[in-house]
Amino acid sequence: MHRVIGVSDLDDVEVDTEEARALYRDMVRARRFDERAVALQRRGWMSSFPPYRGQEASQVGAARAMADEDWLFPTYRSNAMQLTRGVPMSDILLFRRGRPEYYSDHDVNNFPQEITIGTQIPHAVGYAMARDYVGADHATLAYFGDGATSEGDFHEGLNFAGVFDAPVVFFCENNDWAISLPRERQTASATIAEKATAYGFEGVQVDGNDPLAVYETVSDALATARAGKPILVESLTYRQGAHTTADDPERYRDEHERSLPDWRTADPLERTETYLREQDVVDDTVVEQAHAAADAELDEAVAEAENAEVPDPDELFENAYGDLTAPLEAQREWLRSYLDDHDPQRVEF
Incomplete structure (x- = not known):
């Protein structure tokens, strides 16, 4: 059994006050973006959207742990990671309105979001191996959900990485649902993290609703990858909303949700704000400024997307x-x- 790492388990957490505030601000940006995107979709502004409410700590913590030169191989629910890595809000909105994914001219080491489940995993392994061959000193992170671990690409990618020591972090965001299928219906293993053992490398679990723990755990994992060893990180979080805006989670969620521990279904933004207030890291002013800045950025992004040239x-x-x-x-x-x-x-x- 793998122990779930939380911030209280990390004796040498090096996240300082400014970094903690930045984590919080990025979580607020991600939450407000998700809320606005869902509202825009509901009025027909775009055809569909995959909400990620409840997963902000996991994605923001992981993204902020990555160096600029590291490469992200994302899936479709990665918008909080994309925003944190520097992709403009307007680009993500325009992508959902049928434009090229990276519409503006910006320099972010992100591959395109992969909608076909799991296919980015072997892509990430191959790219990591190629960069290693030419002596590049950076890591690759493959982001995927727990549902992807039921795909052949997951097993092939991890097997190849283990055999060839690919410098890649496999970041599995376990939000407990593959559309309407809970994790225990996908695999008989006690954890997803322990699957790494079969491929010859380490697997760890982390409390995905704790951004400080995710930041530190993924930082360590990236250091492991840069040293020439793959690693699997299972981030335990919870998808509060629907799989996509075409889904109705009320049809399958209630009974299963009651079986989960409170920390797993807790709101990560509220939990983080409470903790940071207790540590005198944020106060009313910081919180209000974070929300106001996110809303202003969103207003500008929506206007930019609406005024973009029709292709x-x-x-x-x-x-x-x-x-x-x-x-x-x-x-x-x-x-x-x-x-x-x-x-x-x-x-x-």
Whole structure:
């Protein structure tokens, strides 16, 4: 059994006051972004959104532990990590409105979000090995949910990393649900962290609702990876909302939720704020400023996304193949003809 690491277990936590405040501010930014994105989706502003409420401490703590030169291989629920790593809010909003994922010109070492479950895991291993071959002194972090551990890509990626000592951190954010399937219905192992043993390297669990513990644990894991050893971190958190805005969690959640310990389902933002107030790290002024700054940033991001240039529909067909195939050529001609007769700003497909 792996012990769940919390901040009280870390005797040498080196997070100072400013870093703790930065963790808190990024959690507020992530929470307010999630709330605004869900509200925007509900009024038809974008087609869908994967909420991550309840997972802010896990994602922000992990992202802030990464160095700028480290590479993140994310999945679709990684928006809090993306924001913390420097991806503009407007980019994420525009991506959800059909634009290229990294719309603006910015320099962040993030690969595209992977929606196909688990496929980023072997990608991260291969990239980590390639960078190691050329002597690059940084690590790679593959972010995925507990549902991905039921995919073959998870096992293949970890096996390859173990055999070839790939400098990669496997960061599994266990929010206890793979859509409507609880973790115990996916695997008979007591923990996900212990699965690392089968592949010849270390696995650890951390309290994913404690950003300081996540920050320290992932910092240590990245140091392990940079030293040439892969490692699996299981961050125990809880998805408070739906799997996506197309999901109704009330149909499957209540009975299972009552079986979980209180720390697992506690709100990480409230818990962190309470702790930091007790440590005299934040007060009313810091809290109010964090919320006001996040709201102002969001207002600007939404306005920027709404004012972004409407892309040429022909861009849908670019870069699919070197030479456009006959079926795609026919589809492009149909779309051109359709748009000639309709306002492209109001087209519904």
